[in-house]
Amino acid sequence: MKSTxxxxxxxxxxLSIFISLLLAGGCKKNAAIVDSIKDEYGEYALFIPxxxxxxxxxxxxxxxxxxxxxxxxxxxxxLNYVNEWRAFAExxxxxxxxxxxxxxxxxxxRRLFGKIIDPGDYIIxxxxxxxxxxxxxxxxxxxxxxxxxGGQFAVRFAVCNxxxxxxxxxxxxxxxxxxxxxxxxxxxxxxxxxxxxxxGVQDIKLDKEKSAGMTFQPQLGQAVEAVSSLPIHIFVxxxxxxxxxxxxxxxxxxxxxxxxxxxxxxxxxxxxxQGKIKMMIVENVAHDSFKMLEDVQKSIVKF
Numbered sequence: 142m143k144s145t146x147x148x149x150x151x152x153x154x155x156l157s158i159f160i161s162l163l164l165a166g167g168c169k170k171n172a173a174i175v176d177s178i179k180d181e182y183g184e185y186a187l188f189i190p191x192x193x194x195x196x197x198x199x200x201x202x203x204x205x206x207x208x209x210x211x212x213x214x215x216x217x218x219x220l221n222y223v224n225e226w227r228a229f230a231e232x233x234x235x236x237x238x239x240x241x242x243x244x245x246x247x248x249x250x251r252r253l254f255g256k257i258i259d260p261g262d263y264i265i266x267x268x269x270x271x272x273x274x275x276x277x278x279x280x281x282x283x284x285x286x287x288x289x290x291g292g293q294f295a296v297r298f299a300v301c302n303x304x305x306x307x308x309x310x311x312x313x314x315x316x317x318x319x320x321x322x323x324x325x326x327x328x329x330x331x332x333x334x335x336x337x338x339x340x341g342v343q344d345i346k347l348d349k350e351k352s353a354g355m356t357f358q359p360q361l362g363q364a365v366e367a368v369s370s371l372p373i374h375i376f377v378x379x380x381x382x383x384x385x386x387x388x389x390x391x392x393x394x395x396x397x398x399x400x401x402x403x404x405x406x407x408x409x410x411x412x413x414x415q416g417k418i419k420m421m422i423v424e425n426v427a428h429d430s431f432k433m434l435e436d437v438q439k440s441i442v443k444f
Contacts, residue, residue, distance in 0.1 A: 249339025
């Protein structure tokens with residue numbers, strides 16, 4: 142299975158990342174690195190423990206009613222993720238990458254769209270750069286975790302790029318890509334035109350085939366193959382039952398029932414390979430990622 146990543150713009154990252162690593166102390170092999178780094182395409186929080194073995198990408202939620210967050214507010218949000226996950230990453234020898242998403246060039250990240258570079262391509266690029274630099278025998282794979290809006294991204298990334306992942310943790314998203322080719326992406330698998338709201342025009346988009354006006358073509362067959370081979374664990378709190386707005390193709394009206402519906406639909410298509418998608422309901426928890434953290438982390442170490 143081939144991912145949607147195009148590597149031809151990889152060299153553009155190298156100089157800015159190299160300089161950032163030097164500034165962050167990247168040449169110290171036995172010292173942990175914690176930093177917020179800005180390159181020419183975005184900004185992300187980073188943690189590198191001594192002797193890492195895997196890369197873990199954390200896709201944050203977007204707990205604000207609009208897209209007006211400043212870079213400083215998003216920077217603080219991603220660094221909070223690093224602080225909450227640092228002890229786990231250090232113990233399990235994992236590099237943490239937490240890209241800033243949800244506004245600016247990545248306002249369309251829930252549906253995998255970006256202005257200059259698509260967010261999926263961006264995190265693959267970052268994971269490979271740090272993995273190749275710090276991990277012996279790096280396999281060009283990583284683990285992805287996403288909560289809420291970040292969970293919407295993570296589940297859509299997983300069904301389109303399973304070959305880049307060891308496993309995916311999907312934490313309480315509101316919507317999913319249901320296996321229906323009559324319903325338009327991101328709620329189903331019908332192709333759509335990339336709009337100019339979330340995608341750059343050809344003059345600025347690195348991959349011209351992914352610019353505004355071009356067709357985005359999700360592959361249902363690829364998604365079925367993904368859920369037949371890739372461990373996907375869904376976490377939802379037992380009281381995360383606030384009613385969500387109606388979405389095409391979605392039967393349930395809250396995060397709990399929608400997760401159950403999507404798991405059932407995708408596992409059914411997986412046939413004899415069904416069961417790779419598992420759902421964990423965390424008792425007495427609402428829409429709170431950090432109260433589910435212990436259960437989530439127990440799943441991650443199994444990948």
